[in-house]
Each structure stands twice: as structure tokens, then as C-alpha cells.
Amino acid sequence: MQTQKIPTPYTLHPAPCTLPPAPTDCRILFVRISQQAVPYERPALTKSYIKGKVQSPKLGGMHCVQLEELMRRRIDVKLCSKAISIDWEKREVLLQSTRFGDAMEEVAAFKHLVLATGSSPIMLDVPGASLGNVLYAKTVVDIDRIKKQMVPGKRAVVVGGGYIAMEVGAALRCAGVETTIVVRGDRLNPRLFNRNMSTFIEQVYTDHGVKIQKERTVVELVGSGKNVTGVKLEGGAVLDCDFVVVGIGSAANMDLLEGSGVETGACSATGKPGIVVDEYFRTNVEGVYAVGDACLFPCKKAGGKLVQDLHVLHARESGRKAARVILGKPLTPYDPIPHQYSSVDEWGFAWRFWGLTSGEPILIGNMTNDDGWYALWFDQEGKLCGAMHCAVDVEVRFLAGARGHVRAGAG
Numbered sequence: 226m227q228t229q230k231i232p233t234p235y236t237l238h239p240a241p242c243t244l245p246p247a248p249t250d251c252r253i254l255f256v257r258i259s260q261q262a263v264p265y266e267r268p269a270l271t272k273s274y275i276k277g278k279v280q281s282p283k284l285g286g287m288h289c290v291q292l293e294e295l296m297r298r299r300i301d302v303k304l305c306s307k308a309i310s311i312d313w314e315k316r317e318v319l320l321q322s323t324r325f326g327d328a329m330e331e332v333a334a335f336k337h338l339v340l341a342t343g344s345s346p347i348m349l350d351v352p353g354a355s356l357g358n359v360l361y362a363k364t365v366v367d368i369d370r371i372k373k374q375m376v377p378g379k380r381a382v383v384v385g386g387g388y389i390a391m392e393v394g395a396a397l398r399c400a401g402v403e404t405t406i407v408v409r410g411d412r413l414n415p416r417l418f419n420r421n422m423s424t425f426i427e428q429v430y431t432d433h434g435v436k437i438q439k440e441r442t443v444v445e446l447v448g449s450g451k452n453v454t455g456v457k458l459e460g461g462a463v464l465d466c467d468f469v470v471v472g473i474g475s476a477a478n479m480d481l482l483e484g485s486g487v488e489t490g491a492c493s494a495t496g497k498p499g500i501v502v503d504e505y506f507r508t509n510v511e512g513v514y515a516v517g518d519a520c521l522f523p524c525k526k527a528g529g530k531l532v533q534d535l536h537v538l539h540a541r542e543s544g545r546k547a548a549r550v551i552l553g554k555p556l557t558p559y560d561p562i563p564h565q566y567s568s569v570d571e572w573g574f575a576w577r578f579w580g581l582t583s584g585e586p587i588l589i590g591n592m593t594n595d596d597g598w599y600a601l602w603f604d605q606e607g608k609l610c611g612a613m614h615c616a617v618d619v620e621v622r623f624l625a626g627a628r629g630h631v632r633a634g635a636g
């Protein structure tokens with residue numbers, strides 16, 4: 226295998242978020258494992274792309290950064306290249322490229338390193354999990370695999386009840402697939418929804434023909450030949466199916482940190498590991514930054530506790546902030562209002578959440594009709610710390626105004 230040395234010290238991003246134009250004395254290298262020519266954002270994957278509303282390979286509507294735009298900003302792009310290890314003393318990254326069939330290695334020296342390695346889906350760890358047609362939803366390739374299975378009348382089991390699993394479940398049902406969502410807990414998305422909220426949302430799903438099995442643990446995937454044919458639950462029941470989609474969460478990619486001395490920690494809300502940064506996305510190692518899903522940042526709204534925010538607004542903003550730090554531009558400390566949303570256009574159904582949860586929310590509105598409801602969370606001092614609107618056939622953008630109230634900590 227050849228190893229080439231890339232001559233110029235780079236500002237190196239394993240995968241960038243939002244980058245300002247590079248100053249003339251700086252080169253930026255953007256390393257990307259995927260063959261997809263341009264980076265894309267993921268929210269559309271399970272909202273519109275899965276339903277064929279936007280098309281590959283352009284992925285229009287998926288907030289793509291075009292290759293020409295990257296070049297105009299003098300950002301070198303390496304597709305099909307994986308950062309496989311880092312020599313932390315020499316400050317060099319070893320890249321392995323498989324673009325043209327043969328594996329090739331290159332070494333890139335860096336002055337600044339941005340770890341934007343994101344997160345990977347947590348794999349289902351039960352016997353039979355490696356059978357064919359056991360699918361995940363992270364990349365365009367993953368969604369293409371799911372789309373191939375989306376034939377009316379086929380039977381799918383979706384394992385997991387977070388928003389990605391729920392969006393996939395809805396998309397499958399919209400395509401006429403017999404869909405069952407299996408969750409271990411007593412409700413959907415328990416980190417965000419209390420029982421009443423979940424009941425409302427379950428009703429929307431069941432009204433559209435999705436079956437929901439709660440308090441069920443998957444113990445095995447059974448198959449005949451190569452492919453999965455059933456999901457075995459604790460207690461012995463088997464749900465027959467033609468394919469399975471697993472959506473049980475994701476975990477930060479931190480493989481490159483070995484021997485780095487870069488501090489890692491655990492998210493105060495979920496206990497999941499991540500790379501610890503300060504409010505400017507600096508790690509404890511000079512010139513090394515972490516952004517997006519991979520990082521844990523001190524969140525003012527959470528009393529300075531370390532928080533992981535697995536959402537796209539955070540990915541964009543953290544990338545911007547880290548870039549400004551590297552460029553020596555003035556900036557204020559990161560003080561976000563975390564944001565989550567989900568929608569199923571075909572059902573006119575959507576919810577939007579700003580802030581953080583804290584204990585039981587106060588629910589306002591009618592949980593039994595389509596106008597939906599608001600949920601408000603208050604912190605220990607009685608200040609508003611989280612707000613959510615969920616509705617059918619109502620414009621959920623209304624809640625965008627709540628962001629300001631959450632920021633102000635309205636009493």
C-alpha cells in the first residue's frame with residue numbers, strides 16, 4: 226500500500242459542518258468516508274427523501290453544500306477517505322482512501338483539528354441481528370435500502386420509539402407497509418413525552434394503521450436463510466416480518482482519540498459518552514476542537530452541566546463557532562436553546578420542542594382533539610426551561626416564538 230504525505234499543514238475536519246471562507250494563509254481539508262459527492266443534512270432523510278419527495282443523487286432540499294461552493298472557499302475535499310488514526314505527537318492524521326479500488330494511505334499534518342465525527346447508530350445486540358434486511362437509518366445508502374423494501378403489503382417491525390424510529394414508522398405506513406413499532410418502555414420517546422403526550426401521539430399513529438407494542442423487549446431476530454423473518458419478544462411471541470428497521474439511538478464516534486489525552490465524559494442527561502469541550506468547542510488539547518453530535522458542551526440552560534445535543538441546529542452552530550475560534554474572530558460563548566422537531570406531512574402531524582425538560586410538564590390545551598396541546602417545563606426556580614407544541618393540522622411553527630420565552634426563563 227502506498228503512503229503519500231499531504232504537504233501543507235491543514236485545518237483538518239473529518240467532516241465539516243459550516244465553514245466560513247478560508248483566509249489566504251490557511252488550507253482546509255475536508256475528509257469524508259462516503260462516496261456521496263457533497264455533504265448533506267440528515268433531517269430530510271426520514272421526512273421527505275424516504276418518501277421519494279427529493280431525489281438522489283442531488284438530494285435537493287437537503288441543505289446540500291455543493292462541491293463548487295467548497296472549492297470556491299478553497300476547501301479541499303477528500304471523498305471515500307477515512308481518518309484511521311492520529312499521531313498526536315506529530316499532529317498528523319493517517320487517511321485511508323479507497324476511491325479508485327486500491328487502498329491508498331495519506332498523511333495530513335494539521336495545525337487545527339476539528340473532530341466532527343458525529344455519531345453512529347447503536348446496533349441491536351441480539352442473536353440474529355446480522356441477518357439480511359435488518360436495516361438502520363443514518364445515511365442516504367441506509368435509506369435507499371429501506372426504500373427498496375417499502376412495498377405495499379410488506380410487513381415491517383421498527384425497533385425503537387425515538388423520533389427517527391417514529392418518522393421511519395410513519396413513512397413505511399404512508400407507503401402501505403404493515404408497520405409495527407416495538408418499544409421497551411411504556412411510551413414513545415420517554416425522554417421527551419410523558420404518558421399523556423405519548424398517548425396523543427400513539428393515537429395519531431394507530432389512527433393511520435401503525436401498530437405499537439409497548440413494554441416489549443426484543444430478544445432475538447429469527448430468519449430463514451439469509452434474511453430476517455421475525456422478531457422474537459421476551460415471553461416468546463414472534464412478530465412475523467419481511468424486514469426490520471432499528472432506531473434505538475446513536476453514540477458519538479470517538480475511535481480517533483486513542484492516545485490523544487483529549488478529555489471525554491458523559492452527558493448529564495443520558496449518560497452517553499462524548500468529547501468534552503468548553504463553550505467555544507475547544508477540547509483540553511491545544512488546537513483540537515469537537516463539534517456536533519460528537520461533543521459534550523457545558524449548557525448554561527442546564528446549569529453548566531455537560532450536554533450532548535444530537536440535532537442539526539447544534540451541528541450547524543457548533544461548526545460555525547469552532548471555525549470562528551480558529552480564525553481568531555470575536556464571538557460570544559455558546560448558549561443554545563436546544564431544539565427538536567418532527568413531522569409527518571401526510572398526516573398533517575408535527576411537534577416542535579425548544580429547551581430542556583425538567584420533571585413533569587404542565588400541559589395546556591385539549592389532548593383529545595386535533596388542535597393539539599402545549600407542554601411547558603419549569604426549572605427548580607420556577608422559570609420556563611422547555612416548551613413544546615404538538616398538533617394535527619395546525620401550523621406548528623407557532624412555537625418558534627417560545628424559543629425567546631425559554632431563553633428569557635419566563636416565570
Ligand SMILES: Cc1cc2nc3c(=O)[nH]c(=O)nc-3n(C[C@H](O)[C@H](O)[C@H](O)COP(=O)(O)OP(=O)(O)OC[C@H]3O[C@@H](n4cnc5c(N)ncnc54)[C@H](O)[C@@H]3O)c2cc1C
Pocket residue numbers: 239240241242256257258259266267268269270271306307308309341342343344345362363364389478481516517518519534535536537538540564565566567
Ligand atoms: C435519519 C436522521 C434524521 C434526523 N432528523 C433530524 C431532525 O429532523 N432534526 C434535527 O435537528 N436533527 C435530526 N437528525 C440529527 C442530525 O442529523 C445530527 O444531529 C447531525 O447530523 C449531526 O451532525 P454531525 O456533523 O455532528 O454528525 P454526522 O451527521 O454523524 O456526520 C459525521 C460525519 O463524519 C464522518 N466520519 C466519522 N468518522 C470519520 C473518520 N474517521 N474519517 C472520516 N469521516 C468520518 C461520518 O461518515 C459522517 O459523514 C437526524 C439524524 C438522522 C440520522
